[in-house]
Amino acid sequence: EIVLTQSPGSLSLSPGQRATLSCRASQSVSSTYLAWYQQRPGQAPRLLIYDASRRAPGIPDRFSGSGSGTDFSLTISRLEPEDFAMYYCQQYGSSLPWTFGQGTKVEIK
Amino acid sequence: QVHLQESGPGLVKPSETLSLTCSVSGGSISSGYYWNWIRQTPGKGLEWIGYIYFTGSTNYNPSLKSRVTMSVDTSKNLFSMNLSSVTAADTAVYYCARGIPFDPWGQGTLVIVSS
Numbered sequence A: 001e002i003v004l005t006q007s008p009g010s011l012s013l014s015p016g017q018r019a020t021l022s023c024r025a026s027q028s029v030s031s032t033y034l035a036w037y038q039q040r041p042g043q044a045p046r047l048l049i050y051d052a053s054r055r056a057p058g059i060p061d062r063f064s065g066s067g068s069g070t071d072f073s074l075t076i077s078r079l080e081p082e083d084f085a086m087y088y089c090q091q092y093g094s095s096l097p098w099t100f101g102q103g104t105k106v107e108i109k
Numbered sequence B: 001q002v003h004l005q006e007s008g009p010g011l012v013k014p015s016e017t018l019s020l021t022c023s024v025s026g027g028s029i030s031s032g033y034y035w036n037w038i039r040q041t042p043g044k045g046l047e048w049i050g051y052i053y054f055t056g057s058t059n060y061n062p063s064l065k066s067r068v069t070m071s072v073d074t075s076k077n078l079f080s081m082n083l084s085s086v087t088a089a090d091t092a093v094y095y096c097a098r099g100i101p102f103d104p105w106g107q108g109t110l111v112i113v114s115s
Helices: none
Strands: A004-007 A010-013 A019-025 A034-039 A046-050 A063-068 A071-076 A086-091 A104-108 B003-007 B018-025 B034-041 B045-053 B058-060 B068-073 B078-083 B092-098 B109-113
Touching: A004 A086, A010 A019, A019 A034, A019 A086, A019 A104, A034 A063, A046 A063, A071 A086, A086 B045, B003 B092, B018 B034, B018 B092, B018 B109, B045 B068, B045 B078, B058 B068
Parallel strands: A010 A104
Antiparallel strands: A004 A019, A019 A071, A034 A046, A034 A086, A063 A071, A086 A104, B003 B018, B018 B078, B034 B045, B034 B092, B045 B058, B068 B078, B092 B109
16 A cells, blocks of 8 residues: 655644745655645535646636656745645556545644 | 435444445446445544445445445446345444545435434
8 A cells, every 4th residue: 555644744834925835755656646635624625736747627727736757836925815724645557455644734823 | 416315224223234325326336436435423533434336236335234225227227235234333324425536425324223
């Protein structure tokens, strides 16, 4: 099983600032099959990024993803009030079971 | 736009079977996607339970494989999950979701395992 470790556990920032979230895999993720999800309180997760760097339809361009192999990152270029939430990475490569990171909470400073 | 909605009992007794259904609207369940179940607990976070294809082909998380069964009803455009021999550790919010990666998700349903 691929273990995904997200860092930091929480991030305290102000609106307008840049957020960089990290996701490290215990082994290489095949074909960059890595996704990022946003979860607001009381809501289901929402797909932001897939294939490590492709934005899902309707996702603002302030969200970007990068990385390959075992190291991936999600960047939010300028935080908007609605961006303060939990973020999860998830791998969906050929190595089952598909797994999630433990999450990073982006909080308002 | 595809919409998924979970349904099922919110309370299940220990050792019994948890049964959930995911109704799909706005699109056909036979359209070629994987249809997934995922759960979320405060302790373990998000956990993929497994998927079913519209043909009935399945793949389960090895950690739950001995207790999970999934089925699909293309005539009703829904898919279902049974989790047997539940314990308090199975208390979670259960989500259904389409495809790989998972998009969209249902709103989730809280299932509490308690006597």
